[in-house]
Amino acid sequence: MKKILVPIDFSEYSEYALKAASIIAKQQNAEIIALHMLGLSEAVLIKNEAQEAKEAMYYMKLAERQFDTFLDKEYLKGVTVIETVKSYKVFSEINDVAHENDVGLIIMGSHGVSGLREEVFIGSNTEKVVRSSDIPVLVIKNPVDDFTVKEVVFACDFKIENIRAYHNAMQLFDALGANVHLLYVNLPGEQFRNTDQIEERVKEFLFKADSGKLEMYDKVAYYNDYTVESGVFNYSNKIDADIIAIPTHGRRGLAHFFNGSIGEDIANHANKPVITFKI
Template sequence: MKNILVPTDFSAEAHHAFRAALQLARRTGGTVTLLHVLALPDQPRTANFSTFGGPVSGSELPNSYGIDRIFVIKLLEATHQRMQQLLAEAAELAPGVPVHDLTDQVSVDEAVLKVIERQQIDLVVLGTQHHDALERFFASSNTEQLVRLAPCPVLAVKQAPDLDAVHDILFASDFSAEADQAVQGLQQVRQLFPQARLHLLHVTDGNANQARQQIDSFISRHQLAPAEAVLMEASSVSGGIEDAARKLGAGLIVLPTHARSAFSRFFQGSIAEKVATQSTQPVLTFHL
């Protein structure tokens, strides 16, 4: 997870994501790309800014902007200034981490997916809002959409991060046959946090003995020891995951997901999306 993308609207939530990305990039020797999606007037989108390399000067804007021209120029200037402030902050907090800035004008989802493909992004880090926050760029619908669509892992953070203090990782699964596909992603996480304790959670419907056997078999089959089996009985999988994370003091929740409904109910994308938007702990999701 060396090539990290951070979509930003310059909000506090986006700033949390930026700092989390810097912390991860320090660990991996990676790079960080900041992406801002401009909300420009409904005008032709030809050559109004550079998608890769930051905003262009106002003189390069087409004359078709008319009365909106001054607004657009000011918006580009403000965006450039804010990006420069973040680059300066990165140079101070993580001087060895290369950070690049990009802008785009398409929808957030489209812009993120385009950058993932073009720049071979390994990880997207998103800032998410608390439940009572006003609707803005990082509304839950945007987070859910990106968790569902992004081909690479997505890390959702809600609070100021301290990933260097992650001592407990919670990996939630039902440990059915398709869970074996998640092992590679789980091992990558353990490499990032080699000192952290690994907890394997099964949210049960009451059959605790069978659930524990499935976890023990999973640990043995993939040589994951030392790891702790955790059983949580709950009416919903997402609620059980959040409760277990709080009780364990988990610094990171890891969730595999699969968009196709043919897989077990745990791996349906809706669960990962719900936890990613609701949990106060950082949540890392990846597709099987």
């Protein structure tokens, strides 16, 4: 991983992401691309009228000045930071920027839950990026001082469709030197599976994913709980995980495995950093 993309809106949440990125960048000897999207309409950018041209230039210059202050941080010393200001309005274009620059990881900040019915990602820019990104997206919701990635929980249902996400996760966590715990949450009722059924599914998945090897089989944890969300949280807290990793279907929401928007609930309500991998 040589480059990390951090979308910046100059808020405290994007600073959370920037600080986490600086720590990973120092560990990996990677560069940070700090991207600010103006969200200007195409009409403003292509019209010849002097006033509209001046308006577009004003916002471009303003963003550049904001970068001067925002990036003046002690924790960024020794890290190469490339400032980029784009006129993009559609957040799927962040994925294009990431591919053009051979980015290995996108890190974004997101606010926390402040009300019973308020969801962190619903309708937010972070959700839009996650849904459209082919590249792993790490979401930081709280201030970070000593951000470490030592213990990771990768939760999925071990369906064959998750192999791509699994491969990308293992590659990234190997680069970070993290210890990965694979997690299957077993539920009561119709979704309950006995030990033999679960083990058969996991072995089939790992056999296909790892070319016949079952070295990761002993890394699989089976956790019984009433919901997948609570199972992931409880197990992650039990082992004091640094990050929760989940596969995502992008087009249908943040991460849908089992039935419904379980992954989305996990990402919305988790206090720990969450990283998504496209299925």
